[in-house]
Amino acid sequence: MAAQILKHSRQRDAIYAFLMTRKDHPTADVVYSHLRKDFPNISLGTVYRNLTLLSEIGQIRRLRLGDGVDHFDADITPHYHFLCSRCGSVIDLKMDNIDYINQLADVGFDGQIAGNITYFYGLCGKCTKEAGEDACDRTG
Amino acid sequence: MAAQILKHSRQRDAIYAFLMTRKDHPTADVVYSHLRKDFPNISLGTVYRNLTLLSEIGQIRRLRLGDGVDHFDADITPHYHFLCSRCGSVIDLKMDNIDYINQLADVGFDGQIAGNITYFYGLCGKCTKEAGEDACDRTG
DNA sequence: TTCCTTGCAAATCGTTTGCATAATG
DNA sequence: CATTATGCAAACGATTTGCAAGGAA
Numbered sequence: 001m002a003a004q005i006l007k008h009s010r011q012r013d014a015i016y017a018f019l020m021t022r023k024d025h026p027t028a029d030v031v032y033s034h035l036r037k038d039f040p041n042i043s044l045g046t047v048y049r050n051l052t053l054l055s056e057i058g059q060i061r062r063l064r065l066g067d068g069v070d071h072f073d074a075d076i077t078p079h080y081h082f083l084c085s086r087c088g089s090v091i092d093l094k095m096d097n098i099d100y101i102n103q104l105a106d107v108g109f110d111g112q113i114a115g116n117i118t119y120f121y122g123l124c125g126k127c128t129k130e131a132g133e134d135a136c137d138r139t140g
Numbered sequence: 141m142a143a144q145i146l147k148h149s150r151q152r153d154a155i156y157a158f159l160m161t162r163k164d165h166p167t168a169d170v171v172y173s174h175l176r177k178d179f180p181n182i183s184l185g186t187v188y189r190n191l192t193l194l195s196e197i198g199q200i201r202r203l204r205l206g207d208g209v210d211h212f213d214a215d216i217t218p219h220y221h222f223l224c225s226r227c228g229s230v231i232d233l234k235m236d237n238i239d240y241i242n243q244l245a246d247v248g249f250d251g252q253i254a255g256n257i258t259y260f261y262g263l264c265g266k267c268t269k270e271a272g273e274d275a276c277d278r279t280g
Numbered sequence: 281t282t283c284c285t286t287g288c289a290a291a292t293c294g295t296t297t298g299c300a301t302a303a304t305g
Numbered sequence: 306c307a308t309t310a311t312g313c314a315a316a317c318g319a320t321t322t323g324c325a326a327g328g329a330a
Contacts, residue, residue, distance in 0.1 A: 004283090004284070005283085005284075005330090006284080007283080007284045007285070007328080007329050007330070008284095008328095008329060008330085009284085009285060009286080009328085009329080010328095011285080011286075012285085027319090028319080028320080029319085041286090041287065041288095042286085042287080043286070043287045043288060043289095044319095044320085045286080045287070045288075045289090045320090045321075045322080046285075046286055046287070048319090048320060048321070049285080049286085049321085049322095050285090052320090052321090064204075064206035065257075066204035066206070066257065068295095068318080068319075069318090069319070070319080070320085080245065082245070082249065082251065082253070084251065085254065091251075093245050093249060094247075094248055094249075095244050095245050095247065096244065098238075098241055098244065101238055101241075101258070102260065104235050104236065104238065105220065105222070105233050105235050105260045107234075107235065108234055109222065109233060109234075109265075110264075110265035110268075111222065111224065111231075111262055111263050111264040111265045111266075111267070111268050112262045112263045112268050113222070113260050113261075113262045114225065114261055114262035114263070115260070115261055115262065116258060116259065116260045116261070117205075117206065117257070117258070117259055117260075117261065118241070118256060118257070118258040119256065119257055120242065120245045120253050120255070120256045120257075121253075121254055121255055121256070121257065122251060122252045122253045122254030122255065123251050123252045123254070124250075124251040125249075125250035125251045126251075127251070128250075128251050128252050144308085144309070145305090145308080145309075146309080147303080147304050147305065147308075147309045147310065148303090148304060148305080148309095148310095149303080149304080149309085149310055149311080150303090151310080151311075152310085167294090168294080168295080169294085181311090181312065181313095182311080182312080183311070183312045183313060183314090184294095184295085185295090185296075185297080185311080185312070185313075185314090186310075186311055186312070188294090188295060188296070189296085189297095189310080189311085190310090192295090192296085208293080208294075208320095209293090209294065210294080210295085
């Protein structure tokens with residue numbers, strides 16, 4: 001019933017440490033692959049359990065961007081994300097906070113708006129260039 | 141290779157007709173349950189195939205709100221949604237378009253922003269009231 | 281010694297897909 | 306007829322979970 005007391009775990013530390021080195025918002029599977037170098041026997045279940053736990057205690061963020069896989073971010077400061085429709089990469093955006101849209105949504109609504117989920121999509125820089133090159137291939 | 145030619149299907153018509161009668165953004169399973177009244181042998185696969193097809197041709201909208209299930213909406217006019225964190229219901233919001241946030245996101249970004257996914261969460265009107273009542277239960 | 285964590289494997293759950301048959305144009 | 310759509314069941318992929326054994330406080 002009561003919240004469990006957290007015990008130390010080398011695996012959890014390593015998962016969080018790995019996440020902090022990455023700015024590309026890895027999936028559980030990516031975390032798992034990298035962790036296996038230091039923990040050959042670590043299981044996907046352990047990775048998921050710790051990612052879930054860390055996000056529940058607010059130490060990391062779990063990103064659901066509708067691409068079918070959860071991404072994880074050690075940067076819990078408020079910021080927005082971009083999902084590339086072509087290569088699937090997830091990129092941080094530098095933009096001002098837009099939480100005032102909560103007030104816009106609240107107008108005429110009979111419930112309580114607690115927050116919003118907002119992310120952007122399109123082509124990332126790399127794919128914008130490559131898509132252009134692909135178009136040129138037609139003249140090949 | 142070429143896009144298939146669409147043939148008529150009574151099941152697809154019924155799925156779309158049902159969706160149009162609903163403002164609560166049903167899941168595939170809900171659609172399936174209701175369709176079984178008129179089509180006792182219809183399969184979940186058929187429901188999914190048609191919902192996917194209809195959303196691909198832009199006749200309906202597929203909503204991914206991070207709650208683990210896809211919701212479907214026959215209203216394809218631009219509008220925003222609210223997801224109740226307590227009961228899971230999905231509600232339409234009447235608010236002005238905020239697509240100008242795409243420009244905000246584009247500043248200093250080297251790719252191309254094509255659009256954004258935005259939805260809101262909190263307690264719906266019903267749950268706001270019920271949550272208040274629950275709190276009062278403590279006084280027995 | 282207590283009880284949280286792990287590894288492993290099996291279970292879930294929503295969604296997709298292969299295939300033979302039925303329905304549509 | 307030529308094809309698309311269906312029903313059924315099996316396959317899938319991401320995530321969760323039960324359990325016995327290992328590790329931290």
